[in-house]
Amino acid sequence: MLPGMNPRKMQQMMKKMGIQQVDIPATEVIIRTEGKEIIITEPSVAKVNMMGQETFQISGNVHEKEVSSEPEISEDDINTVAGQANVGSEEAKKALEENEGDIAAAILALKN
Numbered sequence: 001m002l003p004g005m006n007p008r009k010m011q012q013m014m015k016k017m018g019i020q021q022v023d024i025p026a027t028e029v030i031i032r033t034e035g036k037e038i039i040i041t042e043p044s045v046a047k048v049n050m051m052g053q054e055t056f057q058i059s060g061n062v063h064e065k066e067v068s069s070e071p072e073i074s075e076d077d078i079n080t081v082a083g084q085a086n087v088g089s090e091e092a093k094k095a096l097e098e099n100e101g102d103i104a105a106a107i108l109a110l111k112n
Helices: 007-016 075-085 089-098 103-111
Strands: 019-024 028-032 036-050 053-066
Antiparallel strands (some): 019 036, 036 053
């Protein structure tokens, strides 16, 4: 809102112009891009509808995090591949890395 302006009067003016604003009780906002994630904690989120066009206004504490392109390989995945293909855990892990974390493809690669 504008400083020094009556909030009720501002709402009336917005209504006359066809603008509707709704506050959203969000706890966290995450924006994912190709190389990173933008994480907004303790956000203040408002959805604004102006003549059919919806936009979001977001403010809060902004943090950026780089996104790794390598898949996460868990111990359960390694154990599953090792058990199904009858190989050791190191060989299973290598097969999972080569197949980008795809369990089925890793098992098939080890069996062939």
